[in-house]
Amino acid sequence: MQALPGFRDFYPEDCARRNHVIETWRSVSRRYGFLEFDGPVLESTDLYRKKNEEGAEILEQLYSFADRGGREVALRPEMTPTLARMVAAREKHYRKPMKWFCVSNFFRHERQQKGRLREFLQFNADIIGESSPQADAEIIALAVDLMRAFGFTAEHFVVRLSDRKAWMEFLQSRGCDEAACRTVLACADKLEREPAEKLNAKLAPTGLVVDDLKAFIAAGSPGAFAPVLEALAARGLSGFVQPDLSIVRGLAYYTGVVFEIFDRSKSLRALAGGGRYDGLIKGLSDGAIDLPAIGFGMGDVVLGHLINETPSASEKLKAALAQTSDVYVIIADESRRAEALQIVQTCRELGLSTDFSLRPAKIGKQFQEAEHLGACHAVLVGQEWPQVKLKHLATRSEEAIDHAALVPNLKNIKLR
Amino acid sequence: MQALPGFRDFYPEDCARRNHVIETWRSVSRRYGFLEFDGPVLESTDLYRKKNEEGAEILEQLYSFADRGGREVALRPEMTPTLARMVAAREKHYRKPMKWFCVSNFFRHERQQKGRLREFLQFNADIIGESSPQADAEIIALAVDLMRAFGFTAEHFVVRLSDRKAWMEFLQSRGCDEAACRTVLACADKLEREPAEKLNAKLAPTGLVVDDLKAFIAAGSPGAFAPVLEALAARGLSGFVQPDLSIVRGLAYYTGVVFEIFDRSKSLRALAGGGRYDGLIKGLSDGAIDLPAIGFGMGDVVLGHLINETPSASEKLKAALAQTSDVYVIIADESRRAEALQIVQTCRELGLSTDFSLRPAKIGKQFQEAEHLGACHAVLVGQEWPQVKLKHLATRSEEAIDHAALVPNLKNIKLR
Numbered sequence: 001m002q003a004l005p006g007f008r009d010f011y012p013e014d015c016a017r018r019n020h021v022i023e024t025w026r027s028v029s030r031r032y033g034f035l036e037f038d039g040p041v042l043e044s045t046d047l048y049r050k051k052n053e054e055g056a057e058i059l060e061q062l063y064s065f066a067d068r069g070g071r072e073v074a075l076r077p078e079m080t081p082t083l084a085r086m087v088a089a090r091e092k093h094y095r096k097p098m099k100w101f102c103v104s105n106f107f108r109h110e111r112q113q114k115g116r117l118r119e120f121l122q123f124n125a126d127i128i129g130e131s132s133p134q135a136d137a138e139i140i141a142l143a144v145d146l147m148r149a150f151g152f153t154a155e156h157f158v159v160r161l162s163d164r165k166a167w168m169e170f171l172q173s174r175g176c177d178e179a180a181c182r183t184v185l186a187c188a189d190k191l192e193r194e195p196a197e198k199l200n201a202k203l204a205p206t207g208l209v210v211d212d213l214k215a216f217i218a219a220g221s222p223g224a225f226a227p228v229l230e231a232l233a234a235r236g237l238s239g240f241v242q243p244d245l246s247i248v249r250g251l252a253y254y255t256g257v258v259f260e261i262f263d264r265s266k267s268l269r270a271l272a273g274g275g276r277y278d279g280l281i282k283g284l285s286d287g288a289i290d291l292p293a294i295g296f297g298m299g300d301v302v303l304g305h306l307i308n309e310t311p312s313a314s315e316k317l318k319a320a321l322a323q324t325s326d327v328y329v330i331i332a333d334e335s336r337r338a339e340a341l342q343i344v345q346t347c348r349e350l351g352l353s354t355d356f357s358l359r360p361a362k363i364g365k366q367f368q369e370a371e372h373l374g375a376c377h378a379v380l381v382g383q384e385w386p387q388v389k390l391k392h393l394a395t396r397s398e399e400a401i402d403h404a405a406l407v408p409n410l411k412n413i414k415l416r
Numbered sequence: 417m418q419a420l421p422g423f424r425d426f427y428p429e430d431c432a433r434r435n436h437v438i439e440t441w442r443s444v445s446r447r448y449g450f451l452e453f454d455g456p457v458l459e460s461t462d463l464y465r466k467k468n469e470e471g472a473e474i475l476e477q478l479y480s481f482a483d484r485g486g487r488e489v490a491l492r493p494e495m496t497p498t499l500a501r502m503v504a505a506r507e508k509h510y511r512k513p514m515k516w517f518c519v520s521n522f523f524r525h526e527r528q529q530k531g532r533l534r535e536f537l538q539f540n541a542d543i544i545g546e547s548s549p550q551a552d553a554e555i556i557a558l559a560v561d562l563m564r565a566f567g568f569t570a571e572h573f574v575v576r577l578s579d580r581k582a583w584m585e586f587l588q589s590r591g592c593d594e595a596a597c598r599t600v601l602a603c604a605d606k607l608e609r610e611p612a613e614k615l616n617a618k619l620a621p622t623g624l625v626v627d628d629l630k631a632f633i634a635a636g637s638p639g640a641f642a643p644v645l646e647a648l649a650a651r652g653l654s655g656f657v658q659p660d661l662s663i664v665r666g667l668a669y670y671t672g673v674v675f676e677i678f679d680r681s682k683s684l685r686a687l688a689g690g691g692r693y694d695g696l697i698k699g700l701s702d703g704a705i706d707l708p709a710i711g712f713g714m715g716d717v718v719l720g721h722l723i724n725e726t727p728s729a730s731e732k733l734k735a736a737l738a739q740t741s742d743v744y745v746i747i748a749d750e751s752r753r754a755e756a757l758q759i760v761q762t763c764r765e766l767g768l769s770t771d772f773s774l775r776p777a778k779i780g781k782q783f784q785e786a787e788h789l790g791a792c793h794a795v796l797v798g799q800e801w802p803q804v805k806l807k808h809l810a811t812r813s814e815e816a817i818d819h820a821a822l823v824p825n826l827k828n829i830k831l832r
Contacts, residue, residue, distance in 0.1 A: 001463060001501045001700075004489060007456035009502050011509075012516065015452045031764045033741060033771035033789070036431045040423035040535055041457060041521060042479075042491070047417060063458075065481035068525045073420060075458070075491075085417045086425050093427075095788065097774060100428065105457060109484045119456055127774070134774040137757075145764065234754035235761040284417075325449060338650035341553075345651040348447045348561065355449035358513060358543070358550040372511065373449070 006110065006118030013321075018121065020320045021150075021300050022103050025123040028149045032142050034101040034125055039082035041105070045072040047081045050284060053252065061108040075107035079124045080277070080295070081284065087128055088285035096129030096291075099138075115269045115302045126295030131278065136257045137231030139294050143261060143272055144232075144240045146298065151313035154239040156306070157271065159261050161228070162247035164254045164275065166221040180206040188213050188248045217245040228257060249273060253280045257294065263306050271306060272298035326352035326413060328370035332382030334360045340381040343388070343406065347379075350410050377413055379406065422526065422534025429737075434537065436736045437566075437716050438519050441539040444565045448558050450517040450541055455498035457521070461488040463497045466700060469668065477524040491523035495540045496693070496711070497700065503544055504701035512545030512707075515554075531685045531718045542711030547694060552673045553647030555710050559677060559688055560648075560656045562714065567729035570655045572722070573687065577644070577675045578663035580691065582637040596622040604629050604664045633661040644673060665689060669696045673710065679722050687722060688714035742768035742829060744786030748798030750776045756797040759804070759822065763795075766826050793829055795822065 003009050010018055026036065045064045052059050063075040076082060079102055087098070102124050110116045125142055127135045140159060147157050167188070171181045183206050187199045196210040203209055225243050232241055249258045258275030262268070274296020282290040307313040327347045331340045340356060347354035355373055357366050363380075370378050370393060380389035384400065390409055391398035401409065419425050426434055442452065461480045468475050479491040492498060495518055503514070518540050526532045541558055543551045556575060563573050583604070587597045599622050603615045612626040619625055641659050648657055665674045674691030678684070690712020698706045723729040743763045747756045756772060763770035771789060773782050779796075786794050786809060796805035800816065806825055807814035817825065 001460070002505065003456050003501075004458060004460060004487065007458060009456070009498075009505075010454040011502065011506065012451035012453050015454050015518075018454070019452065027767075031767060031769050033769060035428035036435065037428050038426040038431050038434070040419050040425070042420060042423060042523070042535065044417070044420060061484075063483060067479060068477075071420065082425075085419075086427065089418065089425075090427065095785070099771075102431075107458070119458065130774050132775050138774060141761070230754070231757060234757035236758065237761075338646070341647060341650035342652065345557070345653075351443075351447060353447050353449060355515075358546050358554060359548050369511070 004118070006112060006116075008117065008119065016321050017304070017317065018300065020317055021303065022121070023320075024149050025101070025103055025146060025298070028146050029101040029123075029125060029142065032099070032138070032145070034099045034142070036102060037083075037086070037100050038102050038104055039076070039079070039086060041076060041107075042067075042073050043076055043082060045074040047085060048074055048077065051081050051084075051253070051280070057250070058108070061110060063107045063109060076104070077106055077108050079104060079106070079122070079297070080126075080280065083124070083126060083295075084281045084284040087281055087291065088289045091128075091289055091291065097135060098128040099125075100128070101125040115305060117301050121300040123298045123300075124295060126293055128281070128293045129291045131292035133227035133257075134231055135294055136228045136276065137235070139274070139296060140228065140232060140241065140259060141235050141237055143259075143274075143296055143298070144237050147240075147261065147271070150303070150307060151316035152306070152310060153312070155264060156310055156313075157240070157261055157263055159241045159259050160244040160247045161225055161241055161257065161259045162243070162245050163221060163224040163256060164248070164258055165256050166224045166245060167216075167248060170216050174208060174212070176206055176208070182252065184208060184213065185248045186250075188217075188246065189250055191217075191246055221245060225257070249275055253277045253283075255279055259296070261298075263309075268305055269302050271302050272296055322374070324353065325355060325370075325373040325375040326377065327354045327410070328366070328373060328375040328378045329354065329356040330363060330366045330370065330378050330380045331357060331360075332363050332380050333385075336381050336383075336385055339385055339403070343379055343381060343403065346407060347410060350407070352410060352413065420534070422528060422532075424533065424535065432737050433720070433733065434716065436733055437719065438537070439736075440565050441517070441519055441562060441714070444562050445517040445539075445541060445558065448515070448554070448561070450515045450558070452518060453499075453502070453516050454518050454520055455492070455495070455502060457492060457523075458489050459492055459498060461490040463501060464490055464493065467497050467500075467669070467696070473666070474524070477526060479523045479525060492520070493522055493524050495520060495522070495538070495713070496542075496696065499540070499542060499711075500697045500700040503697055503707065504705045507544075507705055507707065513551060514544040515541075516544070517541040531721060533717055537716035539714045539716075540711060542709055544697070544709045545707050547708035549643035549673075550647055551710055552644045552692065553651070555690070555712060556644065556648060556657065556675060557651050557653055559675075559690075559712055559714070560653050563656075563677065563687070566719070566723060567732035568722070568726060569728065571680060572726055572729075573656070573677055573679055575657045575675050575677050576660040576663045577641055577657055577673065578659070578661050579637060579640040579672060580664070580670045580674055581672050582640045582661060583632075583664060586632050590624060590628070592622055592624075598668065600624060600629065601664045602666075604633075604662065605666055607633075607662055637661060641673070665691055669693045669699075671695055675712070677714075679725075684721055685718050687718050688712055738790070740769070741771060741786075741789040741791040742793065743770045743826070744782070744789060744791035744794050745770065745772040746779060746782045746786065746794050746796045747773060747776070748779050748796050749801075752797050752799075752801050755801055755819070759795055759797060759819065762823060763826060766823070768826060768829065 058077050067073050199210050247260050254275040255278045256276030260270040260273040276294040278292040329340050329344050344356050378391040386403050387400050388403045389398050474493050483489050615626050663676050670691040671694045672692030676686040676689040692710040694708040745756050745760050760772050794807040802819050803816050804819045805814050
């Protein structure tokens with residue numbers, strides 16, 4: 001029996017990789033002063049229906065069902081609705097702006113393809129309660145520094161920065177109503193992937209053609225990002241960011257700056273994406289809470305591909321995974337097992353990662369196991385008791401000491 | 417809108433508590449040489465049907481549904497079937513014994529009651545491929561040291577140790593067949609909770625009465641645990657363990673040592689439980705893989721109640737949560753925001769948790785925010801540029817230094 005298609009088993013080596021990604025996300029976010037939160041895996045299906053239009057892709061891919069109590073429930077496909085729900089319920093408890101992040105698993109019934117799984121991990125970060133471009137720059141700087149913490153440089157990735165407001169102003173100047181705006185943005189999102197002919201057919205009711213969209217993108221909108229770019233320049237991060245109005249993001253709710261991170265060779269899907277959504281919390285709370293917000297998500301699947309393809313990132317991962325065991329206690333004389341167990345316990349109480357053989361085994365086999373585990377030291381317990389041997393496995397140097405003198409010696413190991 | 421009943425929102429303060437529990441589980445397991453693994457949240461429903469008899473409580477509480485592809489799938493209610501599936505698929509890759517743990521979320525459609533939620537976290541640890549009592553002692557020692565790491569002592573909890581084998585020998589000596597054994601064990605599991613009259617009615621077909629069970633429990637079975645107790649004594653852990661044949665565990669698959677951890681006042685449900693299940697992997701792999709195994713689980717819900725009720729554990733939690741921010745950069749002169757941003761970036765690149773105001777604010781308000789965040793140092797950037805003030809917030813001592821001299825000073829902060 002296997003895992004379901006699109007779902008993953010995390011064997012210890014996979015789990016260590018996953019934890020490296022999670023720990024990198026966490027440590028950089030904490031440096032940025034973001035606080036971690038999380039929500040339930042299962043939510044009321046209504047929470048997702050409310051935010052999305054009928055027929056939206058995210059609803060089509062929802063794992064939704066009736067529970068034993070007859071409630072319509074769904075496995076979370078994204079975090080923003082949960083975040084908006086939580087913020088609306090308790091926002092008065094928190095100083096603004098709220099800088100929150102989470103590392104959670106999400107579920108979408110996707111067609112099987114590279115970079116897409118049905119259960120995936122995603123990092124999300126949001127700044128809630130601050131509308132200034134300083135918040136936009138803070139969130140983009142976090143995205144850049146996350147990528148750098150994985151070992152990527154400006155050679156490997158770029159943040160493509162766009163502005164929904166510039167798009168809306170352009171479209172309104174061309175007489176587009178709300179429905180036409182939605183159509184145009186959906187087409188702009190597919191400019192790189194679908195042929196012009198097909199897009200022109202979709203654009204027909206809007207009075208625009210693909211070339212109009214391309215002209216708008218090419219002209220740029222110098223004013224829109226100026227303060228964001230300036231704040232990023234002050235941080236020394238200009239080299240990672242590129243204004244690019246061809247980025248529009250698929251979702252309807254964005255209201256300002258939007259961005260996506262791509263590998264420089266563009267061989268992969270977006271690594272991260274997000275933007276400003278100043279009306280969403282108000283909408284989801286039926287107008288009760290009105291807070292501006294900006295946020296982004298970064299999944300673990302495409303990121304994992306890029307780590308594999310990028311030597312500097314793979315090496316960083318490899319270094320983080322280097323298996324380290326501190327002590328292996330070798331029982332050279334089975335009649336001394338009780339004494340050996342006492343030493344194992346002492347080592348562990350000192351915080352040392354310590355292992356030993358659960359069954360009688362030849363000394364050579366026990367040393368092999370110590371090397372396999374990458375143990376730094378071996379403690380040999382045998383006929384010389386109360387003397388034991390303390391052996392440094394890399395240098396093969398050893399000394400015989402009284403077992404009572406082990407603790408001070410082990411404390412030094414801990415400080416290594 | 418709220419979370420579904422039985423599901424939890426983790427606001428930052430809740431999430432920090434949760435992470436403290438997770439990190440404690442992880443760090444002790446690593447000291448014991450256990451490797452972390454995980455599996456998918458969603459599995460084929462068959463995986464759970466296979467292990468459990470028709471009508472078993474765990475199947476009655478399963479979140480099970482048909483996905484968009486028509487597959488019968490279920491939210492995992494426990495880890496053992498996933499573990500057995502993963503081990504059966506790849507056991508040849510791993511040296512024995514395998515010492516694995518996981519920290520995962522599980523789902524059961526439980527009736528609402530204290531200590532029970534519908535989504536909960538659970539730590540699981542298993543030793544696979546070793547049948548000796550040394551493995552039993554290793555897993556029980558891990559359970560004890562997890563509890564101690566939370567700040568509990570022998571005053572607060574006890575491991576009640578029993579043996580399914582002793583029970584089976586007793587029942588066979590009394591002529592019980594397999595069905596009768598199941599009935600008796602189910603009744604033994606409820607001795608403390610259901611009246612004797614009711615249990616005697618259930619026991620009728622087995623030819624035994626409640627008093628027979630009580631007599632067997634009272635007589636004890638001195639031989640059964642001797643090597644386990646001896647190995648625990650060698651580790652200095654005798655004071656945490658108490659042989660007690662009244663523990664039988666609900667599940668059918670246990671074959672040897674079983675145990676549960678309770679708070680000493682018995683005011684709560686079991687904090688952890690597990691045992692030896694030597695036939696389960698063979699059964700789940702249709703006989704392909706035959707490996708002995710022992711494991712246990714510890715959930716976060718009852719544990720959380722006991723932490724709250726126990727001062728030594730609450731204090732340990734509180735110390736772990738003490739909010740620490742390293743640096744708050746105060747922008748005393750808004751025209752120096754770019755310079756301040758550069759300092760923020762430098763601090764973060766040094767690994768310091770650093771924050772600042774995203775909008776112009778009075779100096780006093782910025783200092784307030786720094787104190788609210790528990791920042792250790794403030795860096796004041798203003799008209800004196802290129803001089804800045806470095807202020808230690810606890811002692812209120814401050815010095816004016818050139819901004820270029822900040823880095824060496826900040827490196828010292830990091831070492832504090």
